[in-house]
Amino acid sequence: MNGITHFLVGIVIVLVVWHYFSDEWAENKEWAKRKVFSIKKRPVRVASILRVSIASIAAFFSHVLVDGFAIFTYHPWWDQYPLVNQISKPLMLISAGIVAFIALKKDIRYAWGIIFSAAFDLWDHSTLNVIMKLNPSLDLTPLYLHQFEWAFINTFLWWAPNFYQEPLAIIVEVVIIAILLISWGILIKKWPLPENKEIQPRLYLLVFVFILFALWFALDSII
Numbered sequence: 001m002n003g004i005t006h007f008l009v010g011i012v013i014v015l016v017v018w019h020y021f022s023d024e025w026a027e028n029k030e031w032a033k034r035k036v037f038s039i040k041k042r043p044v045r046v047a048s049i050l051r052v053s054i055a056s057i058a059a060f061f062s063h064v065l066v067d068g069f070a071i072f073t074y075h076p077w078w079d080q081y082p083l084v085n086q087i088s089k090p091l092m093l094i095s096a097g098i099v100a101f102i103a104l105k106k107d108i109r110y111a112w113g114i115i116f117s118a119a120f121d122l123w124d125h126s127t128l129n130v131i132m133k134l135n136p137s138l139d140l141t142p143l144y145l146h147q148f149e150w151a152f153i154n155t156f157l158w159w160a161p162n163f164y165q166e167p168l169a170i171i172v173e174v175v176i177i178a179i180l181l182i183s184w185g186i187l188i189k190k191w192p193l194p195e196n197k198e199i200q201p202r203l204y205l206l207v208f209v210f211i212l213f214a215l216w217f218a219l220d221s222i223i
């Protein structure tokens, strides 16, 4: 599916994981409260490392399910760009950028969900494909992470009709995006991330890293 859908799934995962593995949850668990190391005199405890790891791994593998279910959405191949795709692709990309920036500006901890939810695309499209374009004699396709997605479709969704080429099926993804945005709104009120202004980077640093990532994302289209 489009980047915005992956990002929103990653954002929701962060809120759910931070809720279930909160500091209150770690309160009466000696092992979870244990300090592992310190950053700027702030102790980093087992519970924090657990939260980051679970959220990142869940966001990473969420890509398999989200892209797997993309067969029910409009998802033309890269070299096929009919009119609807020429309009929808840039719109989806811009909204993905806006959603990612708003989330990261609000709380940098969303980065675990956002980056790992898109890791498959960053690796396959923006890294392996770019290397293969620069050096056509190399075949790096056996390293594609999207193989997990294809295995998922072949195992669980082999029976399902494929809507990749059906422009109207974009409505399915728009509805999924709307549901995820509403879920984010509800969760942010119900299970807000605990206040921690110290770890929020300065705006100029956030903008700089954001632009670097955006360029990395766009690298296969640029080259």
Ligand SMILES: [Zn+2]
Binding pocket: 001, 063, 067, 120, 121, 146
């Ligand atoms: Zn993907």
